[in-house]
Amino acid sequence: QVQLVESGGTLVQTGGSLRLSCAASGGTFSSYAMGWFRQSPGKEREFAAVINWNGEITRYAVSVKGRFTISRDNAKNTVYLQMNALKPEDTAVYFCATDASGSAAPPFVPKDWGKGTLVTVSA
DSSP states (O other): OOEEEEEOOOEEETTOOEEEEEEEESSOGGGSEEEEEEEOTTSOOEEEEEEOTTSSOEEEOTTTTTTEEEEEETTTTEEEEEEOSOOGGGOEEEEEEEETTOOOSSOOOOOOBOOOEEEEEEO
C-alpha cells in the first residue's frame, strides 16, 4: 500500500498561482499513474489531471486544461500540480491518487488516496 501526503494548499487570490505536491512512500511509485482530483463543498470528487508512469503522457479535465500542469519526479517519489490563473471555482480540497495500471488513458482507477490539501481562491 502506498501512503500519499499532499501539501501546498493555501489561500490565494483570483488569478494567482499555486503548486501542490504529493509525496509517496511505500509501493513502487515509478510504476503508477498518478492523478489529482478535487472536491468542492457539497459536490462530488472530480478528476483534474493524470500523468502516466514515466511522465510522458498527461490528461486534463476540460475545466483545468491550459491552466494546470501535472508533473512528476520519480527520483523523489513526488507528483506536482502547478495551478495558474486560479479562479474561485477552483476552491476545493485537492487529493492525489495512484492508478496501478501506470497508464494515463481513461478510466483512472484509483488504488490509494491521500488525505487532501485545501486550496481556497478568494474573489
